[in-house]
Amino acid sequence: MRIAVPNKGRLHDPSVDLLERAGLHVVDGADRKLYADTVDPEVTILYARAADIPEYVSDGAADVGITGLDQVREADTGDLVDLLDLEFGACRLVLAAPEDGPVESVRDLDGGTVATEFPNVTRAYLDERGVDADIAEVSGATELTPHVDIADAIVDITSTGTTLRMNRLAVIDDVLESSVRLFAREDVTDDPKVEQVRTALSSVKTAEGKRYLMMNVPEENVEAVKDVIPGMGGPTVMDIAGEDMVAVHAVVDERSVFETITDLKAEGATDVLVTEIERLVE
Numbered sequence: 121m122r123i124a125v126p127n128k129g130r131l132h133d134p135s136v137d138l139l140e141r142a143g144l145h146v147v148d149g150a151d152r153k154l155y156a157d158t159v160d161p162e163v164t165i166l167y168a169r170a171a172d173i174p175e176y177v178s179d180g181a182a183d184v185g186i187t188g189l190d191q192v193r194e195a196d197t198g199d200l201v202d203l204l205d206l207e208f209g210a211c212r213l214v215l216a217a218p219e220d221g222p223v224e225s226v227r228d229l230d231g232g233t234v235a236t237e238f239p240n241v242t243r244a245y246l247d248e249r250g251v252d253a254d255i256a257e258v259s260g261a262t263e264l265t266p267h268v269d270i271a272d273a274i275v276d277i278t279s280t281g282t283t284l285r286m287n288r289l290a291v292i293d294d295v296l297e298s299s300v301r302l303f304a305r306e307d308v309t310d311d312p313k314v315e316q317v318r319t320a321l322s323s324v325k326t327a328e329g330k331r332y333l334m335m336n337v338p339e340e341n342v343e344a345v346k347d348v349i350p351g352m353g354g355p356t357v358m359d360i361a362g363e364d365m366v367a368v369h370a371v372v373d374e375r376s377v378f379e380t381i382t383d384l385k386a387e388g389a390t391d392v393l394v395t396e397i398e399r400l401v402e
């Protein structure tokens with residue numbers, strides 16, 4: 121099975137890092153190589169441009185891919201299934217026009233021109249609203265185009281909003297919310313290997329928000345301790361040989377750790393260990 125992964129740009133490092141954390145270690149992945157083997161002899165990585173990945177998966181050059189939802193929508197191949205939100209590369213595609221300019225709503229673009237790197241998404245957006253505008257396809261620096269009479273507005277990516285502000289552009293409408301996804305061609309979604317990869321990546325995402333707590337607790341306080349531990353099922357309780365203490369282990373939400381520890385101390389818990397979890401298969 122082949123996984124298409126961004127070869128450069130902002131999505132490369134977090135994608136490779138996620139595969140590594142999922143246990144799909146890359147072997148023999150020299151810089152600038154287009155293919156890399158993984159520790160699983162059945163899984164190969166194919167490095168490609170983020171924008172080309174949906175086509176590669178659709179055409180069968182790869183079976184699953186990792187790239188932004190914006191790219192999947194733009195490719196519009198119609199045969200790709202979103203398997204998992206990997207939650208990085210979060211951004212919005214927005215319609216934006218010069219601050220204090222005449223364009224205040226999408227309707228003002230009737231008869232005008234919109235510049236974008238996303239012509240298919242933009243066309244669908246305009247058609248849905250019955251707005252008849254030309255599309256000028258550009259391959260970067262889209263924010264410049266309204267200031268040099270190439271376009272009246274743009275559809276482009278924003279995350280912090282800095283680039284729009286620097287170019288004196290205001291958001292007029294949201295076009296698409298995007299984040300990086302694991303997706304597959306429809307005909308391979310039931311393949312056990314695809315499911316194995318999805319589970320491995322999902323287990324990393326699930327573990328990210330969780331911590332493993334270990335502590336010693338006086339035997340008579342076990343019930344009270346169980347009550348203060350929020351979380352996934354009951355904790356594991358183990359006898360400690362020759363002592364009146366028991367060991368308690370539990371998986372808890374990262375956000376509750378700070379408060380929970382205070383409550384645990386109040387119930388006599390000692391030697392409380394908090395550790396990160398690499399993977400968690402629910």
Ligand SMILES: Nc1ncnc2c1ncn2[C@@H]1O[C@H](COP(=O)(O)OP(=O)(O)OP(=O)(O)O)[C@@H](O)[C@H]1O
Binds near residue numbers: 129130170189190298
């Ligand atoms: N500013 C941003 N914040 C968050 N995510 C972004 C941002 N810009 C782009 N992305 C996401 O990353 C994807 C790839 O963008 P990136 O800029 O890494 O590649 P590229 O522009 O195709 O490559 P390059 O500019 O290096 O040739 C986008 O399709 C989008 O999903």
Ligand SMILES: O=P(O)(O)OC[C@H]1O[C@H](OP(=O)(O)OP(=O)(O)O)[C@H](O)[C@@H]1O
Binds near residue numbers: 260261276278282284
């Ligand atoms: O809202 P912001 O945080 O300012 O991010 C938005 C900018 O980020 C992306 O550009 P990128 O940095 O990828 O440069 P590129 O044009 O070379 O792709 C995107 O095309 C915007 O220009």
Ligand SMILES: [Mg+2]
Binds near residue numbers: 129
């Ligand atoms: Mg870019």
